[in-house]
Amino acid sequence: MFRITPLPLNPDALRGELLDGRAGGYVSFEGRVRSRNEGREVRALEYEAYHELAEKEGDRILAEARQKFAILSAACVHRVGRLQIGELAVWAGVTAEHRDAAFAACRYIIDEMKARVPIWKKEHYADGGLAWITGGENRTDSERKM
């Protein structure tokens, strides 16, 4: 299950939805808003998603993970809206009988999610600047346009 939500993520509740008696291992990734990016002090992040395609593509990634790795279940949730430093932006969780598959599948899901799911983030800087992050160094400064 892949979901986009404006509500705060609760990793304990999300983990509880995945676990069952067969799961010998559980691996999760929690992506949080950090206070610096490329040398600039960040105050907050604003996330925006193209829901229709994001949820379809996210579900495809989870289905691929279940095919590629010997896992029992997988889920990923991404938050949208304005987030403060330290808040959880994305959570991915995987259960498996054994740890190797759980680690590999969790890594696969978060990497593919970043590359393929249409979600944008805008950084709000301590100095008042704003920028849409466009992957790698391809930053597009909104402030330059204004």
Next chain:
Amino acid sequence: MKRVQVQYFALLREQAGCSEELVETAAPTPGRLYQELGARHGFSLPVDRVKVALNGEIAPWDAPLEDGARLVFIPPFAGG
């Protein structure tokens, strides 16, 4: 002329000044429509940095543009 529904996100939404619009166009493909709308709205992203979704799925820029199509121009993204 055909009428198509265009939706924008992130940087393109800000540059277009709206999140969606109904557009009348003679453009035969999404690529030509992006150029047309880019000239109108002043998009800073060249077409090779943007993707297009046609009726909910990523499509090639030279796909045929039909009357009633739903398009989303997708600027480079960075979730997580």
